[in-house]
Amino acid sequence: MGSKRVSLEVSEVCAEAVRLADVDVVAAYPITPQTHIAEVLSEMVADGVLDAEYINVESEHSAMSCCIGASAAGARSFTATSAQGLALMSEMLYIASGLRLPIVMALVTRTLSAPLSIWGDYSDIMSVRDCGWITLFAEDGQEVFDFTLQAFRIAEDERVLFPAMVCMDGFHLSHVLEPVDVISEEEARDFLPVYRPKYRLHPSDPVSMGCFAMPDYFSEIKKRQDEELKGSYPVILEVWREWEERFGRRYAPLMSYWVDDAEMILVIAGGYAGTARLAVEGMRKRGMKVGLVSWKLWRPFPLDDVREILGKAPLVLVVDRALSVGGAGGPIANEIRAAFYHEKVRPQVVSMVAGLSGRDVLQRDFEAMTKRAMELAERGEIPYYEMYGVRE
Amino acid sequence: MKEIRLHGRGGQGVVLSAKILASAAIEEGRYAQAFPSFGPERRGAPVVAFCRISDEPVITREPILEPDIIVVLDPLILRTIPVKNGLKKGGLAVLNSCFPPEQAAERYGFTDCVLATVDANEISIRFLGSAITNMAMLGALLKAEPVVSLESVIAQIEKKMGRIADKNIAALKEAFEEVRVAEIVSA
Numbered sequence: 001m002g003s004k005r006v007s008l009e010v011s012e013v014c015a016e017a018v019r020l021a022d023v024d025v026v027a028a029y030p031i032t033p034q035t036h037i038a039e040v041l042s043e044m045v046a047d048g049v050l051d052a053e054y055i056n057v058e059s060e061h062s063a064m065s066c067c068i069g070a071s072a073a074g075a076r077s078f079t080a081t082s083a084q085g086l087a088l089m090s091e092m093l094y095i096a097s098g099l100r101l102p103i104v105m106a107l108v109t110r111t112l113s114a115p116l117s118i119w120g121d122y123s124d125i126m127s128v129r130d131c132g133w134i135t136l137f138a139e140d141g142q143e144v145f146d147f148t149l150q151a152f153r154i155a156e157d158e159r160v161l162f163p164a165m166v167c168m169d170g171f172h173l174s175h176v177l178e179p180v181d182v183i184s185e186e187e188a189r190d191f192l193p194v195y196r197p198k199y200r201l202h203p204s205d206p207v208s209m210g211c212f213a214m215p216d217y218f219s220e221i222k223k224r225q226d227e228e229l230k231g232s233y234p235v236i237l238e239v240w241r242e243w244e245e246r247f248g249r250r251y252a253p254l255m256s257y258w259v260d261d262a263e264m265i266l267v268i269a270g271g272y273a274g275t276a277r278l279a280v281e282g283m284r285k286r287g288m289k290v291g292l293v294s295w296k297l298w299r300p301f302p303l304d305d306v307r308e309i310l311g312k313a314p315l316v317l318v319v320d321r322a323l324s325v326g327g328a329g330g331p332i333a334n335e336i337r338a339a340f341y342h343e344k345v346r347p348q349v350v351s352m353v354a355g356l357s358g359r360d361v362l363q364r365d366f367e368a369m370t371k372r373a374m375e376l377a378e379r380g381e382i383p384y385y386e387m388y389g390v391r392e
Numbered sequence: 393m394k395e396i397r398l399h400g401r402g403g404q405g406v407v408l409s410a411k412i413l414a415s416a417a418i419e420e421g422r423y424a425q426a427f428p429s430f431g432p433e434r435r436g437a438p439v440v441a442f443c444r445i446s447d448e449p450v451i452t453r454e455p456i457l458e459p460d461i462i463v464v465l466d467p468l469i470l471r472t473i474p475v476k477n478g479l480k481k482g483g484l485a486v487l488n489s490c491f492p493p494e495q496a497a498e499r500y501g502f503t504d505c506v507l508a509t510v511d512a513n514e515i516s517i518r519f520l521g522s523a524i525t526n527m528a529m530l531g532a533l534l535k536a537e538p539v540v541s542l543e544s545v546i547a548q549i550e551k552k553m554g555r556i557a558d559k560n561i562a563a564l565k566e567a568f569e570e571v572r573v574a575e576i577v578s579a
Contacts, residue, residue, distance in 0.1 A: 006418075007415040007419065032432075033430075118431070172430070173453075175427055175428060175430060177414050177424075177425065178418075178426075179418045179424070274451040277451060278452055360455055
């Protein structure tokens with residue numbers, strides 16, 4: 001039994017990866033556009049093809065609370081949510097990370113209300129940017145499958161022990177049927193052995209979790225949390241190398257295309273990177289020296305990769321599908337600016353906000369944004385950000 | 393790459409028919425993508441679904457704005473929804489209509505395309521007992537342009553439709569026989 005190609009909706013692909021991860025507990029509350037993942041997993045448990053506890057909870061806050069309890073007891077735990085659901089569980093996200101519990105979550109990215117919107121953008125993930133979870137952005141169904149299985153392996157590594165989330169664009173990925181190569185149960189078991197936690201809540205070997213910290217220790221604990229989350233970086237690369245050896249698919253924190261001689265690099269995360277790649281390919285054919293970065297690893301922030309790859313070009317155009325309201329620009333753009341602030345040689349960074357609430361961004365839009373970024377750089381008038389295509 | 397846009401109403405199986413086409417192509421070893429027009433699902437409301445079939449991996453996440461083929465599952469939306477928008481010159485339109493192609497072209501203003509019509513309401517009511525026209529319309533499409541093989545689609549119907557597969561396969565085959573195709577030149 002080896003890999004086989006299947007045709008599945010990307011939500012089903014995620015559920016299939018969770019089944020192959022042989023999770024012990026799923027606790028989830030349905031919310032558009034995440035619903036299909038929760039539906040398929042509950043069916044799998046009901047049909048007996050996944051031997052797990054499916055906990056029907058009354059809210060996302062409870063979903064994450066159940067995952068925290070289950071994970072603390074040593075169970076491999078999974079949940080999935082979107083937007084308001086993520087906001088409701090955000091209190092518990094920090095606790096999962098602080099308790100160093102290797103929970104895995106699929107975040108089907110969707111815009112945070114108001115105005116009420118069910119469509120996709122990255123406002124939800126950016127709202128929990130600092131919660132201390134390993135965070136991966138998937139570009140297609142194959143990456144959703146691969147990242148979901150990898151997330152368990154990375155999170156449970158004793159050198160890591162952090163929760164991990166895999167983000168996929170609501171609707172633009174979650175509701176698309178496409179071909180995906182899935183691995184066999186044997187291959188999955190080989191790659192991801194049974195979870196044997198180093199620490200767990202068990203009456204025969206009592207430990208304390210969720211302790212109180214006085215001001216005289218809190219800073220030390222937080223510093224260590226930050227250092228150890230950053231310390232997961234080499235483990236992530238190690239797991240990616242192993243994945244490539246086993247299954248032939250290569251990943252990097254920033255997947256880059258045509259960057260070496262680029263005069264401008266376009267940066268984007270998630271599903272729209274595919275359309276952007278076609279746009280950049282087209283511009284290359286017309287002699288424009290444009291490169292592309294499809295962002296995969298958001299936390300830990302790949303500082304060295306950002307400096308090395310984006311430092312190759314004098315101009316960087318960042319397309320953010322989220323807005324820091326009242327802030328200084330798109331969230332990804334701002335982190336790139338911060339990464340370069342102390343560098344002697346640094347690119348100019350143009351921040352464009354586009355694709356909010358599922359608005360389509362077409363190839364011609366990426367071309368227009370490229371042209372606009374070059375104009376702004378030429379004139380030396382780069383604003384904090386521009387919202388592309390907005391009617392004013 | 394063939395880009396197909398399907399129009400119908402919520403409950404007629406528009407999204408499922410796009411998925412069946414794409415799955416059939418993937419099973420044939422090709423590449424494909426199927427997705428709905430994103431949003432809340434409402435029975436009876438106009439619905440659009442998209443399907444791309446290609447010999448190369450499909451990378452784009454754009455909606456289909458300039459289809460090679462349109463399939464219209466509901467005869468009544470022909471007057472209310474601009475289904476023709478962006479249809480390529482010389483492209484194929486497959487309509488659920490009781491009129492022959494030439495007459496339907498005149499009635500609904502189709503020019504410079506290949507028009508295929510089939511009375512999918514009648515066929516669906518005959519075989520299924522209700523006007524869920526998706527599989528009849530796929531039968532008509534496959535006769536007018538074999539974007540995938542009839543056998544591949546039948547295999548997917550068997551896989552995805554369980555106990556109602558047989559009736560749907562019968563409707564598919566009937567529409568495959570009954571569809572009328574004509575080239576419509578400019579008026």
